[in-house]
Amino acid sequence: MSPAPSAPAAAGHLPPVPRVEGPLALHVVYPGPGDAVDARDSSFLLGSTGTGDAELTINGQPVSVAPNGAWLAWVALPPDSVMRFDIVARTPRDSARLAYDVPRAPRPPAYAAALWIDTTSIAPRGRVWLRPGDELPLRVRASEGAALSLHLPGGATIPLTADRRPDDVPAGIRAFDRDTLNLRRAPVADRYTGSVPAVWIGDPGPVVGADTAEHADTAVALLQAVRGSDTVRVRWPVRLGLLDTLPVVVRFDDDTARRGTTDSLTIGRALPGGTYTWFFPTGTRVAVLGRINNDLHVRLSDAAAAWVPAGDAQPEPRGTPRPRAVVGSITATPREGWITLRIPCGDRAPFRVSAAESTLTLHIFGAAGDVDWIRYGPADSLLRRITWHQAAADEVEIAVSLARPVWGWRTRWEGNDLLLDVRRPPAIDRGAPFKGLLIVVDPGHPPIGATGPTGFRERDANLGVGLQLRTMLEAAGARVLMTRTTDSSVDLLARTQLAERAGAELLISIHNNALPDGVNPFTNNGTSVFYNHSPSVPLARAVDSALVAQFGVRDLGIGRGDLALVRPTWMPAILTEGLYMIVPEQEAALRSPEGQRLYAQGVFDGVERFLRETAQR
Ligand SMILES: [Zn+2]
Incomplete structure (x- = not known):
């Protein structure tokens, strides 16, 4: 994509950006020193000139500067692995120039050799356990047009086939880019896949429990690429073992150290590293189906299985029958x-x-x-x-x-x-819908959080909004618990536990947004509200539309998110991403008490509408 001209975002009903006329002070906030950018051809930079009367160019392209000196640029990325941006700011009195270097996130290595196998790409690797009869998918990058095969210790040879699917779209672009053109990817021809039968390759040790033995590499499998008269062979860095024919039964416990600081739940996923799908309380018993490094594959039923952290699984005595x-x-x-x-x-x-x-x-x-x-x-x-x-x-x-x-x-x-x-749903007084309700307000972060172009931090914006929201809710008769009222860090678990233990009727987490590299902030900013469980959908919708009415910015709509603060099931829970920290006009609004009041009013109005609708159902 060619870089779009940097234009100010629609201001909507946001308070005007205040005029700042100071000395020229050119800063880049993002990417920060050492931040690697993971994008293909364009991405964003943001920062400040310190003064609203500056003109700014990046690599010769003009970038608009807000009246307070904030700027946000969507720029073409140079092809180099360390990208240099020539940033020039000028005022009638002064000028500043910055040669700003940004590393690219590592890409698959390019090989100069005529025939190559990328050993860093081989997956899986490490320690693997399978049941007899299972098979293991193997993936590897190698030269285009090569014949790939895997040679097992027993002498068997497994052919691999070229996998000509389009290159992967980064998850951040899939989730947050409204421009579907960015989902297009060219097919790549340097990837190969195969299916490996369950055979021993060396010894990975016991599938669960302590492993005290030393394991020498007694047997290895070799990957071979052949093209023309060239041949390359590399070792498959794996130790593969087979499970006992007796069931291996485990009991979940995510707090074996007895620290009492966990949620006593073991997370289950449909694939290793995937999104949270199951929550198994401590004591749940299951049989093991296999393991890849720290991901244990367990049986839920004949038709259902999950991947869980291997460290949460405590072995039951050998011979324990499969749970039923x-x-x-x-x-x-x-x-x-x-x-x-x-x-x-x-x-x-x-x-x-x-x-x-x-x-x-x-x-x-x-x-x-x-x-x-x-x-x-x-x-x-x-x-x-x-x-x-x-x-x-x-x-x-x-x-x-x-x-x-x-x-x-x-x-x-x-x-x-x-x-x-x-x-039971709370009793709601239609005349005074907040009366008697207990509402937890969670100003998001710290730790972490986004930062705006002038350096304003999301944690401060969220707290300002949260405190104004508390005042409004209390004035309307609600009881409010804040997860924090200061700048100190609060764990995510402590925040949700506060709401659950107090028996809060609603949980509202206040945030402001940023975007992943490679997603255009000019066309993808706006208001959104996230939920996790479907009972929270009516609340999320009501708050999203009330926030949009207050701000007058683009409505990105509601979304289901796998976020800790919306995962509690004891009450409807939402997480608002009202505005974008990284957009100059929105950062300026969030910095001002008036902008924070608009945000709090939007949440208040949305919750009130949700409560009135609930009272009528
Ligand atoms: Zn946040």
């Missing part, structure tokens, strides 16, 4: 703030809960249903019915239908009984 839960009769107990379902499982089976409108569904894996009785207790205005069915040979599904949309839920084990608390 039997779900017995279910009892519901209505309580003041929630309804508790007691579900006897006979084993701590893996499970997950999903919410849709006014139904909560509990999926229990590796389980057979033997639910003779479902007892509701006294008539309850929230609980409509509980149904169960055997969804697959070893998966049980329990659906809880409610008279109102789901507000929140939580789970815990008591022995081998799973307890599911279904939260």
Whole structure:
């Protein structure tokens, strides 16, 4: 892409950028010293000239300077691995010039040799365990047009085939670039894939538990590339072992050191390094399917499996049978703030809960249903019915239908009984919808956070907005808990635990945005609100549209995000990305009490609309 002219973003209803006329002081805020930029042909730089009457060019291209001296530039990237930007600022009195060097994020190495195999690209590598009969996908970069094969220690040869898919689109561009042209990538011809059968290659040690033995490389597998009369051979840096034919059973525990500073949950992913998909409480038992380095592959049911951190898995004694839960009769107990379902499982089976409108569904894996009785207790205005069915040979599904949309839920084990608390929506006074509600306001960061072109920090913007929001909410009759009121760092876990332990009815996390390298900030800035669980969608929508009404900037809409602050399930939780720290006009607005007030007012209006709508449902 050619660089777009740098134009100021639409100001909307934001307060005007104040005029600053000072001495010329040319600064680059991002990329900072040593920050490597990971982008193809264009990316952004931001900083300040210290004065609003400066004119700025970067590599000869004019860049607009805001009245307070802030600037944001979308620039063409030089092809070099260390990119030099010639930044020139001029005022009627003065001029400054900066030769600013920015390294590119490492790219796949280029090889001068006629025939090559890129040993850094071989995946997987390290220690791998498979079940007998399984196969392992192998990927490697090598010269185009070569014949690749893998030679196993026993003498077998596995051919690899050229993988001619388009080059990968960086995750940040996929997620945040509205320009679909940037999703186009040319096919690359230097990648190869193959499927390796489960055979021993050396010895990776035991699949779980302590490994005290020394392992010498007794057997190795070789990757070979042939083209014309050239041949290259490299070692596949892997030790591959096969699992015992007896099941290997593990129990999850994410706090073996007993520090008590964890969430007592083991994260499950659909692929190594993937997004959070399951949350297994401590004590959950599963059988092992394999392992690649620190990612343990575990069986949930015949049809479902997850990758978990190997360090969370404690081995059960050899010979322990594969866990199998039997779900017995279910009892519901209505309580003041929630309804508790007691579900006897006979084993701590893996499970997950999903919410849709006014139904909560509990999926229990590796389980057979033997639910003779479902007892509701006294008539309850929230609980409509509980149904169960055997969804697959070893998966049980329990659906809880409610008279109102789901507000929140939580789970815990008591022995081998799973307890599911279904939260009652708060009583909302239509005349004074905030009255009596407990709301947690979380000003995002520190640690970390974005920085604007004049050096204003996101943490300060978020706190200013949060404190104004607290004042508004309290004036409307709510009780407010702040996760922080000072500049000190607060852990993410401490923030969500505060909301959960206090039994807050809503959790609102205040943030302001930045973009990944390579995404144009002029066409991709605006307001967005993130949620994680579907009961939070109406709140996210209401706050997003109220914020857009206040700011008058582009509506980027709501989004589901895998973010810690929206993961709690006990209350609707949203994370607002009201404005962009990196856009000069928006940074200036966030710096001003008036801009912070607009932001707080937008959140307040959105929550109020959500509460009034909830009261009518
Ligand atoms: Zn943030």
